[in-house]
Amino acid sequence: MAGRLGLKIDVDTLDGLRKGVPALARILGERRIRASFFVALGPDNSGRAIFRVFKQRGFLEKMLRTRAPAVYGLKTMLYGTLLPGPSIAAAATDILPRLTAAGHEAGLHGYDHVRWHDGAGRMTAAQVWDEVQRGQREFIRICGRPARSFAAPGWQATEVSRTVLAAAGFRYASDTRGQCPYWPRFGPRVNPLLEIPTTLPTLDELWGMNGLTDKEFFDLILCRLDSGRPQVFTLHAEIEGGPCLDAFADFLDRALASGVQFFTLEDWAAELLKHSQRIAAAAVYSGRLPGRAGMVSRQAELPEAA
Numbered sequence: 340m341a342g343r344l345g346l347k348i349d350v351d352t353l354d355g356l357r358k359g360v361p362a363l364a365r366i367l368g369e370r371r372i373r374a375s376f377f378v379a380l381g382p383d384n385s386g387r388a389i390f391r392v393f394k395q396r397g398f399l400e401k402m403l404r405t406r407a408p409a410v411y412g413l414k415t416m417l418y419g420t421l422l423p424g425p426s427i428a429a430a431a432t433d434i435l436p437r438l439t440a441a442g443h444e445a446g447l448h449g450y451d452h453v454r455w456h457d458g459a460g461r462m463t464a465a466q467v468w469d470e471v472q473r474g475q476r477e478f479i480r481i482c483g484r485p486a487r488s489f490a491a492p493g494w495q496a497t498e499v500s501r502t503v504l505a506a507a508g509f510r511y512a513s514d515t516r517g518q519c520p521y522w523p524r525f526g527p528r529v530n531p532l533l534e535i536p537t538t539l540p541t542l543d544e545l546w547g548m549n550g551l552t553d554k555e556f557f558d559l560i561l562c563r564l565d566s567g568r569p570q571v572f573t574l575h576a577e578i579e580g581g582p583c584l585d586a587f588a589d590f591l592d593r594a595l596a597s598g599v600q601f602f603t604l605e606d607w608a609a610e611l612l613k614h615s616q617r618i619a620a621a622a623v624y625s626g627r628l629p630g631r632a633g634m635v636s637r638q639a640e641l642p643e644a645a
């Protein structure tokens with residue numbers, strides 16, 4: 340049976356928005372595929388991520404393996420450090436409405452991507468609320484309505500962040516890595532906001548590992564689509580919309596040729612919420628993933644096995 344695949348496209352940087360998003364929208368449009376874009380709408384402080392080198396095991400190795408300076412460009416790597424972080428929202432004014440007019444989903448990928456990625460674990464509810472509302476204000480200014488979906492930068496979700504996101508009125512979030520949609524459980528408390536996790540590895544995690552090329556990476560992803568379960572793949576405007584655009588377009592062609600059906604996360608969320616009693620709860624824990632520096636929030640186990 341051919342698989343079903345949701346494309347979750349994270350936009351972390353100004354360059355990713357200005358160059359990667361239009362490139363991805365073009366190759367998706369040519370193939371009549373609709374996808375879910377999540378955009379960080381605050382300052383692009385990517386340069387500050389460099390300081391993770393000193394704090395997180397594996398970050399320097401990953402930066403070098405994925406040729407980060409070539410992918411992101413030297414200027415982006417200095418934003419927020421030697422250069423002031425420019426506003427991503429200011430450049431999104433035309434780009435976001437064009438995306439939604441083309442049938443894509445647009446959601447919020449936080450406000451200051453680096454601040455959330457590195458600090459979400461220590462943020463108070465008031466700090467999370469402030470971060471979310473700053474993003475929403477920009478989203479409303481650009482799109483004329485609030486974002487209905489949220490994807491946590493760096494897959495960093497806590498009980499505090501999820502409580503705030505639920506109160507902020509999002510329909511669902513995609514904050515974690517896991518196997519299937521679920522209600523996130525923190526200790527005994529179940530969060531009332533539907534979670535649709537990323538189920539597949541990302542290119543930046545495996546690219547270059549044991550010499551793996553981008554094309555070989557997408558061979559692996561294609562093999563994983565036959566599992567019978569819908570899958571969610573996270574890609575990055577800076578990577579698949581940049582140096583790996585051709586490999587990604589080739590992957591889309593091969594997926595379509597083998598009958599894979601694409602869906603947006605918001606469409607899937609609407610389907611799932613019609614039968615919300617069928618959605619199971621699962622614990623969230625903080626764990627490592629191959630090729631990714633630091634910890635991410637993960638779905639504990641398949642609900643069926645619980």
Ligand SMILES: [Zn+2]
Nearest residue numbers: 349351492493
């Ligand atoms: Zn991101």
